[in-house]
Amino acid sequence: MSRLFITNATYAGNLSVNLWFSDNTTCTVNVGDYIRRHPHPQYNKYLDERKFTRFAIEDGNVVWGKNWDLIFPVEELHAGVIQ
Numbered sequence: 001m002s003r004l005f006i007t008n009a010t011y012a013g014n015l016s017v018n019l020w021f022s023d024n025t026t027c028t029v030n031v032g033d034y035i036r037r038h039p040h041p042q043y044n045k046y047l048d049e050r051k052f053t054r055f056a057i058e059d060g061n062v063v064w065g066k067n068w069d070l071i072f073p074v075e076e077l078h079a080g081v082i083q
Contacts (some may be wrong), residue, residue, distance in 0.1 A: 004074050005060025011053045015046075018064060019077055027080045031070075034082045042069050 008020040015032025064070035
């Protein structure tokens with residue numbers, strides 16, 4: 001089985017991201033819901049839409065912050081639900 005990774009990501013509004021995966025599937029994940037359920041100073045700043053939209057794709061994953069302040073397992077993103 002080949003490694004699953006993110007090939008593209010765009011902002012979907014409402015602290016959500018549209019994700020395209022290496023297996024040619026797509027999904028939209030609401031990251032804001034996760035941040036609200038798991039408050040933490042490192043995450044809370046991404047409730048600000050201006051900061052949230054500054055994500056990048058690095059090593060096949062979508063990340064926030066210079067030091068990957070916020071990152072999720074690709075498998076959870078692929079399933080559309082982050083725990």
